[in-house]
Amino acid sequence: MDLERLLSDRLAPAFATVAGGPVDPLVRRSPRADFQSDAALALARRLGRPPRDIADEVLRHAVLDDVCAAAEVSGPGFVNLTVADGALVRMVAALAGDDRLGVPVTGTPETVVVDYSAPNVAKEMHVGHLRSTVIGDAAVRLLDWLGHRVVRVNHLGDWGTPFGMLIEHLVDLGEAEAAEELSMGDLDSFYRAARGKFDADEAFRERSRRRVVALQGGDERTRQLWRLLVEQSERYFLTVYDLLDVTLTGDDFRGESAYDDRLAGVVEDLDGLGLLRASDGAACVFPPGFVGRDGEPLPLIVRKSDGGFGYPATDLAALRHRTGDLGATRLLYVVGLPQRQHFAMVFAVAGAAGWLRPPARAEHLGFGSILGADGRMLRSRAGESVKLVGLLEEAVARATELALAKDPGLDAGTAAEIGRAVGIGAIKYADLATDRGKDYVLDWERMLSLDGNTAPYLQYAYSRIRSVFRRAGAAARPDAPVVLAGPAERALAVELLGFAAVVAQVERSLEFHHLAGYLHRLATTFSAFYERCPVLRAPDEVRESRLLLADLTARTLRQGLHLLGIRTVERM
RNA sequence: GCGCCCGUAGCUCAGCGGAUAGAGCAGGGGACUUCUAAUCCCAAGGCCGCAGGUUCGAAUCCUGCCGGGCGCACCA
Numbered sequence: 001m002d003l004e005r006l007l008s009d010r011l012a013p014a015f016a017t018v019a020g021g022p023v024d025p026l027v028r029r030s031p032r033a034d035f036q037s038d039a040a041l042a043l044a045r046r047l048g049r050p051p052r053d054i055a056d057e058v059l060r061h062a063v064l065d066d067v068c069a070a071a072e073v074s075g076p077g078f079v080n081l082t083v084a085d086g087a088l089v090r091m092v093a094a095l096a097g098d099d100r101l102g103v104p105v106t107g108t109p110e111t112v113v114v115d116y117s118a119p120n121v122a123k124e125m126h127v128g129h130l131r132s133t134v135i136g137d138a139a140v141r142l143l144d145w146l147g148h149r150v151v152r153v154n155h156l157g158d159w160g161t162p163f164g165m166l167i168e169h170l171v172d173l174g175e176a177e178a179a180e181e182l183s184m185g186d187l188d189s190f191y192r193a194a195r196g197k198f199d200a201d202e203a204f205r206e207r208s209r210r211r212v213v214a215l216q217g218g219d220e221r222t223r224q225l226w227r228l229l230v231e232q233s234e235r236y237f238l239t240v241y242d243l244l245d246v247t248l249t250g251d252d253f254r255g256e257s258a259y260d261d262r263l264a265g266v267v268e269d270l271d272g273l274g275l276l277r278a279s280d281g282a283a284c285v286f287p288p289g290f291v292g293r294d295g296e297p298l299p300l301i302v303r304k305s306d307g308g309f310g311y312p313a314t315d316l317a318a319l320r321h322r323t324g325d326l327g328a329t330r331l332l333y334v335v336g337l338p339q340r341q342h343f344a345m346v347f348a349v350a351g352a353a354g355w356l357r358p359p360a361r362a363e364h365l366g367f368g369s370i371l372g373a374d375g376r377m378l379r380s381r382a383g384e385s386v387k388l389v390g391l392l393e394e395a396v397a398r399a400t401e402l403a404l405a406k407d408p409g410l411d412a413g414t415a416a417e418i419g420r421a422v423g424i425g426a427i428k429y430a431d432l433a434t435d436r437g438k439d440y441v442l443d444w445e446r447m448l449s450l451d452g453n454t455a456p457y458l459q460y461a462y463s464r465i466r467s468v469f470r471r472a473g474a475a476a477r478p479d480a481p482v483v484l485a486g487p488a489e490r491a492l493a494v495e496l497l498g499f500a501a502v503v504a505q506v507e508r509s510l511e512f513h514h515l516a517g518y519l520h521r522l523a524t525t526f527s528a529f530y531e532r533c534p535v536l537r538a539p540d541e542v543r544e545s546r547l548l549l550a551d552l553t554a555r556t557l558r559q560g561l562h563l564l565g566i567r568t569v570e571r572m
Numbered sequence: 573g574c575g576c577c578c579g580u581a582g583c584u585c586a587g588c589g590g591a592u593a594g595a596g597c598a599g600g601g602g603a604c605u606u607c608u609a610a611u612c613c614c615a616a617g618g619c620c621g622c623a624g625g626u627u628c629g630a631a632u633c634c635u636g637c638c639g640g641g642c643g644c645a646c647c648a
Contacts, residue, residue, distance in 0.1 A: 032591080041590055044628080051628090075591045076629080120648080157648065256648085282646055291574065293644050304646040311648050338642055340576070368577085369641085406610060434585060438578070439641080445597095446584070450610035452596045453585080460610060468607050517586065520596085531603095531612045550607095571608085 001094050001102030002500035004028075006067060007035055007081055014061035018054055019043055033070070033080035034494055040077040051077025088493045089482045095496060096478040096548050101556055102500040105147035106507075110359075113151045113322045114140050116334035117241075117248060120157030121233040121255070122166050124188040125240055126385035127378050127442075128336065131367045134431045134565065136334035137246040138512050139365070142563050146507055151326055154237075154248055155318065158230050158255030162194075163215055164208035167225045169194035175228060182232035185239065185389065216260075230255070243392050245424055245565060259317035263309040266316045267302050273353055281305030287348035290341070300345045315346045319362065320355045329360040332510070337366035337437065365510055368439035370431075378442055392424065398448055399423030399456075403572060418572050422448070422456050425566040429455035432564050433516035453520045455566055458557055461523040462568045465554040468535055469547075470570075476551035480544035488529040489549060495525045496552050499560070512564060519560045526553045 004027050011025035023039055030036035040055035047054060055073040064071050070082040095102050116136020119125045136152075144150045169190070170178045181190055197204045214222040234253055241248045267283055270276045275285050277299075284299030292298040302313045322328045333343055343364040350356035372378040378386050400419025404410055410418070430447040433454075434440045450456045469475065484490045502518040505511075535546040558568045 030591095031594090036591090038590060041629085078591065160648070162647090280645075284645075291644080293574070295574070296645095299645055301646050306646080308646085310646060312646095314648090337577075339648095341643060342648095366577095375640095402610085406608090438585090441584070443584080449597075454596090456610075457596095460608085464608060464611085471607060513586080517595085524595090527611065528613090530607080534607065536607050572610085 001091055001098065001497065002504070003083065003091065003494065003497040004035065004501040005504075006091075007037075007064075007083075010064055010067065011037055011039075011058065011062050011079070014058045014063075015039055015043075017061050018057045019047060027081075029498075030078075030080060032074065032078075034083045035081040036074075037079040037081065040073075040079065044077065055079050083494065085484050085490065088484060088490065088497070091497055092482045092493050092549070092552070093479075096476075096480075096482075096552055101552070101559055102497065103146070103503045104500070109147050109149060110330055111149045111151065111326060111328040112143050112330040112332065113153055113326060113328040114143070114332045114334065115153045115155050115318075116140075116332075117237075117246075118155040118157065118335070119233075119237055121163075121230050122182070122187055122194075123157070123191050124385075125237065125388040127370050127388060127391060128385065130244075130388055130391070130427070131370065131431055131436070132334045132336070133241075133244060133246055133248070134428045135365060135367060135436055135510075135512065136332070137248065137565050138432055138563065139332055139334065139510050140247055141565060142503070142506060142510075142515075145563060146503070148330075151322075151328065152248055152252040153254050153318075153322075154252045156230075156234070156253050156255035158233075159257040159260065159314075161212050163226060163229070164210075164212035165194045165198040165204070166191070166229055167211050167215065167222060168204060168207045169197060170225055170229060172197075175225070179228060179232055182229070183235060185236045187233065187236065188387070240389055240392075243389065243396075243424070244428075245567065247565075256311070256314050259314050259321065262317040262321070263313045266313050266320065267309075270302060270316075270349075270353060275349070275352055276302070285349045285352075287345050287352065289348070290345055298345070300349050312342075312346060312349075315342075316350060316353075316355070319346065319350050323356055323360050331356075331360070331362040332365055333362065334365045334367070337368055340364060340366050363510075365436065367436040371439050371441045373441065373443065375441065392427065394444075395423035395427045395448075396420050397423070398444060399426065402448060406572075414571075418569050421567040421569045422459060422572065425455035425459060425561070428565055429458075429516065432512040433520075435513050436511065453516070455561070456572075458519055458523050458561060459566075459568055460572060461526055462554055462557045462561075463570060463572045464530065465526075465550045465557075466570045468550055469554075472536060472547060476547040477544060478548065478551075480548045481541065482548060483542055483545040485542055485545075486533060488525075488532045489546070492525050492529045492549055492553065495522050496549070496556060498522075499556050503563075515560060515564065519557060519564075522553065522556060522560075526550075526557075 008025050008027045015023035015025055026038040027035050040051045043054050044051040052073055055077045059071055067084060067087040068081050069084040072080055074080045114136050117129060117133040119129050140150050140152055198208055215226055238250060270285060276283050277286060279299055282301045282305045283303035284301050286297040286299050290298040300312045301310055304310055322331055347362045356362055370378045396419050399422035400415050403415050403418040426447040447454055448456060450460055484493055502515055506515050533546055535550060538546055561568055
């Protein structure tokens, strides 16, 4: 049911015969036919033959009669493939009966750990957490749907020196008062107040230092206060996740503190492996190939000169836990691009230590920044980072307003539901629809527009289809004969058959903009179909077929959006 | 200083060794007694930052330069 794959599988043996070894036929969509294969061009040099000859010979060997209406060599040596309508009909019929829309469950399931979101206790979530959370959650949804065992890890910032001052501030406020403030979600003012005292008050500073020691020493009372901070913060984060509609739960929190008792072991074992070197009093590993400002080898500092452990030690302990205890073979770190070098070093050290060895591998899914209209990092008027909930609430409010403007008769509940699906969807889609490595500009007008490559456009296409079915008063018959009466229907069929290939690609690359681009293409292809092919007014046979195509489109849009973490609505 | 990333239509972005570089938005022209026009159709829009090189073929690979961002030992 994966058209691209089918054609590729048919051409591959022919290429192998001609080339004398396995060759990827490089099948892709073509502006001149349905698909094209570019592999003959690349082979020309290796075989020392004109590419057109190679292509000709491949076509003589390839068995394509039952799937292609035309297969011809074109230009310097492209193979242009036009799929036979009969084949399209067969495949679409098969799709219609498949809950998974042609996407198979993976044949090679593995345990994948996705490390994402990672807010800091007693600190507000800001836009910087948005991308990690949205991208990570999309990865979780996709890999889970494909049948992998996915472990979400919310690597909470719940440990370290700031907790001295935070706990002391908590003590000053009184537990009840502090819990109240934190549960209101006013994390920033709590943090700022603590910070303010720390900066201004020597006595407070001293108390804070002692408190850090007590915390790390396991003092019972201090641990209790610390737990309170963590729990209140977690409770708040969960409300944000709920609004953002991500799948993270309370069970997924696994903060830095969880690795505290393994840090010494990490250092010991690195030492035992002979990887450790003392430098300026710190215990370091110098992975080859990393050079610092001064041109000297750059260390990964696993134990600071004061005896404390830094985050590299935590990251190594966590990695070890993931490959060792959890048995993960794919580790994903959804963390901003500035930390690229850090992760490269951690992975290098883990590899050298034998904690990360094939088939296990780690990937840093880095991402760029969210920019304001001025093209600079998004900041509030006061120059502070923008509070995430504020952004989300604004999105929902704007979307609700738009829904009501379009249909003033909407009841409040429906308007709220649409506003939420569309507003949150718009934010997530804007994030996932561009290459995650690049920065992007947050532009309300654009992302909430019903035109263009936006969530609302896709949601609208979906709701239009649902509207057709409401009027039809019946669901599509999945066994209805498929009739491709015109070019718009044919184009839609081809597009529908492309879902599996895109999903397979994104499984590897985790570049969700390819999935977003596919869904947008599907929606525009559907819109053209919708415009030209009346469904309900069509003669019975055509009507049944068109209902089936519409239903498949709706299911594909819904599933695709669901994988991106975006809801669909029945009407909007 | 070294390293990494980015410069593609007026704007936002795809494409990252193959045919005449694609979308969307905005701007121009058209289509509503509608299966939701929050839509669709048509036309227009480009020395792919600059200069060399490799190649039958470069937006794509290599080198240098220009412009922007980020990182480079005890904060995460």
